[in-house]
Amino acid sequence: MANPLLLKLQRRDLLPPEEQEAVEALRGAVRDFVPGDAIVRQGDRPSFSSVLQSGWAARVKFLADGQRAISALHLAGDFVDLHSFLLKPMDHSVLALTACRILTVPHDQLRVATERHPHLARVLWLDTLIDSAIQREWIAGLGRRSAASRLAHLICELLMRCQAVGLADGLGYDLPLTQTLLGDALGITAVHVNRSLQELRQNRLIRFEGGRLTIMNWDRLVELADFDPAYLNLTREPR
Amino acid sequence: MANPLLLKLQRRDLLPPEEQEAVEALRGAVRDFVPGDAIVRQGDRPSFSSVLQSGWAARVKFLADGQRAISALHLAGDFVDLHSFLLKPMDHSVLALTACRILTVPHDQLRVATERHPHLARVLWLDTLIDSAIQREWIAGLGRRSAASRLAHLICELLMRCQAVGLADGLGYDLPLTQTLLGDALGITAVHVNRSLQELRQNRLIRFEGGRLTIMNWDRLVELADFDPAYLNLTREPR
DNA sequence: CGGTGGATTGAGTGGCGTCAACCTGAGTGG
DNA sequence: CCACTCAGGTTGACGCCACTCAATCCACCG
Numbered sequence: 001m002a003n004p005l006l007l008k009l010q011r012r013d014l015l016p017p018e019e020q021e022a023v024e025a026l027r028g029a030v031r032d033f034v035p036g037d038a039i040v041r042q043g044d045r046p047s048f049s050s051v052l053q054s055g056w057a058a059r060v061k062f063l064a065d066g067q068r069a070i071s072a073l074h075l076a077g078d079f080v081d082l083h084s085f086l087l088k089p090m091d092h093s094v095l096a097l098t099a100c101r102i103l104t105v106p107h108d109q110l111r112v113a114t115e116r117h118p119h120l121a122r123v124l125w126l127d128t129l130i131d132s133a134i135q136r137e138w139i140a141g142l143g144r145r146s147a148a149s150r151l152a153h154l155i156c157e158l159l160m161r162c163q164a165v166g167l168a169d170g171l172g173y174d175l176p177l178t179q180t181l182l183g184d185a186l187g188i189t190a191v192h193v194n195r196s197l198q199e200l201r202q203n204r205l206i207r208f209e210g211g212r213l214t215i216m217n218w219d220r221l222v223e224l225a226d227f228d229p230a231y232l233n234l235t236r237e238p239r
Numbered sequence: 240m241a242n243p244l245l246l247k248l249q250r251r252d253l254l255p256p257e258e259q260e261a262v263e264a265l266r267g268a269v270r271d272f273v274p275g276d277a278i279v280r281q282g283d284r285p286s287f288s289s290v291l292q293s294g295w296a297a298r299v300k301f302l303a304d305g306q307r308a309i310s311a312l313h314l315a316g317d318f319v320d321l322h323s324f325l326l327k328p329m330d331h332s333v334l335a336l337t338a339c340r341i342l343t344v345p346h347d348q349l350r351v352a353t354e355r356h357p358h359l360a361r362v363l364w365l366d367t368l369i370d371s372a373i374q375r376e377w378i379a380g381l382g383r384r385s386a387a388s389r390l391a392h393l394i395c396e397l398l399m400r401c402q403a404v405g406l407a408d409g410l411g412y413d414l415p416l417t418q419t420l421l422g423d424a425l426g427i428t429a430v431h432v433n434r435s436l437q438e439l440r441q442n443r444l445i446r447f448e449g450g451r452l453t454i455m456n457w458d459r460l461v462e463l464a465d466f467d468p469a470y471l472n473l474t475r476e477p478r
Numbered sequence: 479c480g481g482t483g484g485a486t487t488g489a490g491t492g493g494c495g496t497c498a499a500c501c502t503g504a505g506t507g508g
Numbered sequence: 509c510c511a512c513t514c515a516g517g518t519t520g521a522c523g524c525c526a527c528t529c530a531a532t533c534c535a536c537c538g
């Protein structure tokens with residue numbers, strides 16, 4: 001099976017053979033997690049970062065009053081905590097939402113590889129910058145868009161990201177998240193997620209059953225979401 | 240006058256003399272802006288990044304329906320668009336909120352400096368990662384905290400950031416933002432900013448008049464905000 | 479002295495939260 | 509093969525936080 005991280009990085013820039021090999025060589029132990037497991041914990045100072053090989057994970061903050069907030073959703077190919085290479089301690093946990101296979105990459109390896117391959121360093125840096133761009137979209141949505149619009153936006157974003165690593169099938173993809181989790185990511189309650197989903201379903205914009213999401217009307221979904229995929233930087237450019 | 244960027248970077252890690260010199264050497268043209276000016280525009284592909292030398296700026300997204308969302312606030316020492324080094328095109332504008340002096344740094348200089356000084360590259364990467372950590376705090380706040388709590392959190396955060404570059408005076412600092420701008424950053428309307436400010440004032444947590452903010456009860460403000468400064472990474476560590 | 483941007487205040491509204499009940503399907507054990 | 513549990517989805521009634529739409533006030537300024 002192809003390396004999903006390599007696949008995704010190469011969507012952003014051409015990697016010369018020696019950098020491709022360097023990416024392939026980034027590997028420590030492989031670890032498996034079941035739903036609900038913490039892949040990394042808030043406050044940790046890990047000595048390695050984790051690449052999600054399969055499954056879904058989320059960056060979760062636990063607030064003082066017991067509430068949860070999800071600041072990112074992750075799928076195969078995502079470096080879920082590349083930032084822990086430099087940023088200490090972890091300001092959030094990363095939870096497995098489904099069964100997850102993780103490839104760990106020791107920070108020492110990252111240091112050596114990025115010093116030896118400055119261009120690869122930039123492409124990895126870029127990966128964290130795209131993370132950041134996604135967060136900015138979420139901030140704009142949370143601040144200024146309605147719940148239904150935010151939900152539509154998330155659905156659009158996840159389709160593009162699934163497509164980038166070969167996990168989409170046309171306009172459909174597997175989205176094995178509960179409405180509670182979607183609520184934590186959208187800043188609303190599970191009850192309101194349910195009502196927002198129904199709104200999208202009744203307008204024949206999506207189908208969503210059995211953990212499978214299918215977009216029925218891409219154009220109108222994009223319009224409702226005010227979605228523009230440019231922020232995902234899924235185009236090959238010299239970096 | 241000290242270089243505020245260098246000052247801030249050295250709060251995160253020791254820089255050897257040659258890296259300090261490399262930071263000092265990062266300089267292109269100096270440009271001045273008046274309030275409301277765009278320092279960079281959404282969609283641009285700048286060939287340089289901008290360091291804020293003085294004044295306040297904000298990352299602003301303009302939504303389809305005419306609304307505005309602020310995803311970051313910037314003060315002296317901040318590299319307002321370091322991400323444009325690798326991320327293209329700009330997914331937001333950067334607006335001058337007050338009179339601003341900007342030092343531009345050509346991307347070519349950044350490429351050379353980071354290739355020559357891998358550790359400096361990591362410290363600059365770290366700067367963008369802290370940006371990202373701040374955004375995660377904002378996401379958690381927008382999703383799960385009340386307007387007053389978010390406002391309190393922002394006030395706490397800005398105090399710490401002002402202190403880091405010598406712009407704070409004890410528990411006070413200049414905050415020359417209108418209530419409309421605060422609203423765009425907090426995801427609420429100007430009217431509700433006004434009411435939230437009054438709530439904080441009536442509880443004797445802050446004073447805020449004439450663009451000057453003073454914290455009167457730090458402990459209770461921190462408690463209301465659920466604020467923990469760890470995410471700002473204002474401690475010196477090997478990176 | 480009128481014009482303008484920003485702060486403040488009040489009254490009415492609505493999107494989303496809260497609380498609770500009920501339904502369904504997948505286990506699980508007897 | 510059925511009783512039971514449990515997680516998750518769905519629905520309804522009701523309440524509140526924050527929005528909307530004004531109006532007013534104030535400082536500043538040409």
